[in-house]
Amino acid sequence: MTQTLSSLVKLLATEPYRLLLFLAGMMAFVGLNAAYLVWVERKGAARFQRRPGPTEVGWAGLLQPVADAAKLMSKQLIVPAGVDTTLFRVAPLLMMSPVLMSLAVIPWGQSLAARNINVGLLMIFAFGSINVMAIMLGGWSSRNKYAIISAARVVSQNVAYEIPMLLVVITMIMVTGTMNLNVIVQQQAGAFWHWNLFRVWVNPLMPVTFLIFYTCMLAETNRAPFDMAEAESELVAGAYTEYSGMGFGVFFMAEYANILLGCALGTVLFLGGWQSPISVFSGVLWFLVKMYFLVFSVVWIRWTFPRTQFYGLLNLSWKIVIPVSLFTLIRSVAMMKLVHP
Amino acid sequence: MKKNSLKEIVTGFNSLVTGMRITLGQFFKPSVTVRYPHESLKMPKRFRGHIELVRDPETGKAKCFACKLCERACPSDCITVEGAKLDGAKKKSVTQYVLDFTKCSLCGSCVEACRDSAIRFSREYNLASTSKEEFIMDLFKRLEDEAKADPAPETAQPGGTAAQPAAPDAQLSAGSGQPTVPNSQPSTTPK
Numbered sequence: 424m425t426q427t428l429s430s431l432v433k434l435l436a437t438e439p440y441r442l443l444l445f446l447a448g449m450m451a452f453v454g455l456n457a458a459y460l461v462w463v464e465r466k467g468a469a470r471f472q473r474r475p476g477p478t479e480v481g482w483a484g485l486l487q488p489v490a491d492a493a494k495l496m497s498k499q500l501i502v503p504a505g506v507d508t509t510l511f512r513v514a515p516l517l518m519m520s521p522v523l524m525s526l527a528v529i530p531w532g533q534s535l536a537a538r539n540i541n542v543g544l545l546m547i548f549a550f551g552s553i554n555v556m557a558i559m560l561g562g563w564s565s566r567n568k569y570a571i572i573s574a575a576r577v578v579s580q581n582v583a584y585e586i587p588m589l590l591v592v593i594t595m596i597m598v599t600g601t602m603n604l605n606v607i608v609q610q611q612a613g614a615f616w617h618w619n620l621f622r623v624w625v626n627p628l629m630p631v632t633f634l635i636f637y638t639c640m641l642a643e644t645n646r647a648p649f650d651m652a653e654a655e656s657e658l659v660a661g662a663y664t665e666y667s668g669m670g671f672g673v674f675f676m677a678e679y680a681n682i683l684l685g686c687a688l689g690t691v692l693f694l695g696g697w698q699s700p701i702s703v704f705s706g707v708l709w710f711l712v713k714m715y716f717l718v719f720s721v722v723w724i725r726w727t728f729p730r731t732q733f734y735g736l737l738n739l740s741w742k743i744v745i746p747v748s749l750f751t752l753i754r755s756v757a758m759m760k761l762v763h764p
Numbered sequence: 765m766k767k768n769s770l771k772e773i774v775t776g777f778n779s780l781v782t783g784m785r786i787t788l789g790q791f792f793k794p795s796v797t798v799r800y801p802h803e804s805l806k807m808p809k810r811f812r813g814h815i816e817l818v819r820d821p822e823t824g825k826a827k828c829f830a831c832k833l834c835e836r837a838c839p840s841d842c843i844t845v846e847g848a849k850l851d852g853a854k855k856k857s858v859t860q861y862v863l864d865f866t867k868c869s870l871c872g873s874c875v876e877a878c879r880d881s882a883i884r885f886s887r888e889y890n891l892a893s894t895s896k897e898e899f900i901m902d903l904f905k906r907l908e909d910e911a912k913a914d915p916a917p918e919t920a921q922p923g924g925t926a927a928q929p930a931a932p933d934a935q936l937s938a939g940s941g942q943p944t945v946p947n948s949q950p951s952t953t954p955k
Contacts, residue, residue, distance in 0.1 A: 475799065478799065723784060723787065723788065727783050
């Protein structure tokens, strides 16, 4: 019995099965998270405004995401007249699939990653830029003025924030000397002051780097206060105006999956990934704790700050965030060349 | 970069942190929501709902003796009072008191006109109904049902607004279930 079980485990650990397992696992993880992050969002919003939030469907409203999903799935998928049907249908998938791909290289635990490749960081950012195009396609193929305006906004916003994001990531690559996410995590072993966030002796601007990364992550995932893509009070439902039923649902899920990915990446790069700060239970548990803390802070920020104006958003990027991130990059280069040669 | 740009960044960041501290403070405070269909607010003592008859604390019957001052004081003719002299009684006593709440503007002239504090404002506010007839309220019948539910006469109530009879109180207090229609009793149409 145990022998068959162990041989089954061995079989599942071999290549095609391992990947399939991870694919299924990631899809389930992303789906559940997207559904329940909506619940977290609504409960969080309610708590910040001192309301109880969803309470009626299931205990503490826990079945609310199920009800929402059932509602979305029962709705008709309307394809408006005159739209580019193929692009219109493909856009939600194009938004969802890069996230799933990117999650493949995230090291959830010491040996828990679908693919531990040496250019993991590069791969995440390569796929990360696809979802901008997905929103753009969705907005453009909808043949709707609100959708097109908001798609244009999304593109200029994401271009503006992709630059400081990449500058910060280059800083991190220089500091760590690798693009392998698991190695980056391994370098942060030990108590919490070994996390990249607090390693000020390597680069005194590490906390600033993290803040820039975090801001860019909010902007890239189109979260408040940078939620220009779905500025519901100005642009109906932004780029998703013409989507109904699960078409909209997939976009919605992909947004939350993107937040999840951003927070996971922040955890890996700055918060020591699966490393335990008190050297107990090192592994996936700590990873999830850190990641969900970041997710919570994203909700927290959403319900604290009002949406910025569009030029405010671009000013912040081009006038503050990009110069500062360039400065941190140069600062860390100088540090590497002069202080730790 | 201008000279005060850096200062601007720092003060801006500080204000963001302050904002986040405030919202986190609110996050841990208890919720202030009243989950309405499941629980409802208790109205303050001086809430001015529709009028209701006051019971005499000694007899448990209506204080009203059908002098019809309220009927005359009403600017929109929504009160109909009938009274009769019962055997052996010195005064008349009320036999019918119908309030047409569809016309009432809650001006309170009737309460002001009443010399004997025999009517007062109720604290009922769950006044939603699907039929117009629900709003033609037989206040005398309501009082009698109240007396049946709570035969003990009410105790001291200065000004007629202090204490409330048991029945409406039960409707107002928390956790009493569905919102009630104005008259939970089947109301009779006047005349």
